[in-house]
Amino acid sequence: MTGKTLVLGQTLTFQADPFHAPVEAAARHDPAGAVLIENGRIAAVGPAQALRADHPEAAVTDMGQALLTAGFVDAHAHYPQTAIIASWGKRLIDWLNTYTFPEELRFADPAYAAEIAARYFDLTLANGTTTVCSYCTIHPASVDAFFAEAQSRGLRAVAGKTCMDRNAPEGLRDTAQSAYDDSKALLEAWHGRDRLSYAITPRFSPTSTPDQLAAMGALWAEFPDCPMQTHLSEQTDEIVWVSELFPDARDYLDTYEAHGLVGPGALFGHSIHLTDRERARLKEADAALVHCPTSNAFIGSGLFDMHGLGLDGHRIGLATDTGGGSSFSMLRTMAAAYEIGQLNGAALHPAQLLWLATAGSARALRLDDRIGSLATGMEADIVALNLASTPAIAQRAARAEDIWQALFPTIMMGDDRAVAQVWVAGRALH
Ligand code: GUN
Ligand code: ZN
Secondary structure, eight states, X not given: OOSEEEXXXXXXXXXXXXXXXXXXXXXXXXXXXXXXXXXXXXXXXXXXXXXXXXXXXXXXXXXXXXXXXXXXXXXXXXXGGGGGOSOOSOOHHHHIIIIIHHHHHGGGSXXXXXXXXXXXXXXXXXXXXXXXXXXXXXXXXXXXXXXXXXXXXXXXXXXXXXXXXXSSOTTSOOOHHHHHHHHHHHHHHHTTSTTEEEOBEEOOGGGSOHHHHHHHHHHHHHOTTSOEXXXXXXXXXXXXXXXXXXXXXXXXXXXXXXXXXXXXXXXXXXXXXXXXXXXXXXXXXXXXXXXXXXXXXXXXXXXXXXXHHHHTTOXXXXXXXXXXXXXXXXXXXXXXXXXXXXXXXXXXXXXXXXXIIIIIHHHHTTOTTTSSSOOTTSBOOEEEEOTTOSHHHHHHHTTOSSHHHHHHHHHHHOOGGGEEEEEETTEEOO
């Protein structure tokens, strides 16, 4: 886009991680703020009056009392599960076999993959999510469909071909060699093109032979600047199964570690039932953990130790995990993170929840130098939140004494109706 746009509203900016700095020091609120957008980037953030005086030529978009924040970053999702979200009544392995694998088989058809990719981005953008890190299916065309759709919308996005060579139905299995070859070809076609990154994606240890995990490790060693995503310690019966499949492994993480899949740039979805060794090793490796709270409640997986791991200094992202997760909304996901925190005895502050959904997830994806913050030089992926989007939220927010009390009802009760406007690389969508 050409020219300058000055967006007016309330602004919240983070100076530090609110898990490690007091909220007053970590976050700054300006009730009459503004964000200057130029050439798809944030050119300035500051008081509206001063920025208007300094940039009289800028087109003004006045969002009134809406809260301007960085667009949401969903650090773990399965776009192919869009159409089976909210499927009733199974635990993880049953749920995969009953709902997920049959649906993923349909992505052998590139036209179906393209239809669902378009539907998926319609839903995530309506919810204010401007970057997702998604699994695709084993079909290379499912990756092409996802990236082509993201690219046509100017989105920053991360994804990879999901690799599985055992314990999956006929039609959803590749081999160690074909997974390596297909992943490498897709990586070479898409990684670093426009705003896209390729993630090396072994689904999880139960569906990969040691040979396939080794092939993924070899590929990652060749392309260490690519992220690597997989699942770790989601359900207790899954962990028992992993110990049977890998009798020599010290623990679940070791099944990845033994094949070169633990290091900076790794993203471990769920990571709920970790041993002390796993926690220490993940931290030492500076690998990222991804908290998927609606999914963990929906599939009955358990309570992720957000507070403890956050204080320990782990790199942690927040994610919907659609369609194991029950929502496309990162607001709903923040609410679930709050509820799971409460069940764990730690009330996460609204600043921590918003930080996780933006800067924290961007940091988990190692994209925090580009997205996740309202700050000069960042790509202009921005959301305007209406903090009074429903009568129930409005009547509670009317009593608020500070920005956190004003925001929290939208975190707990808000949905796509709260998303007043979304900018992708500076371009307004609505
Ligand atoms: N573990 C392996 N695959 C999946 C998946 O698709 N969803 C969830 N929630 N867990 C998984
Ligand atoms: Zn997942």
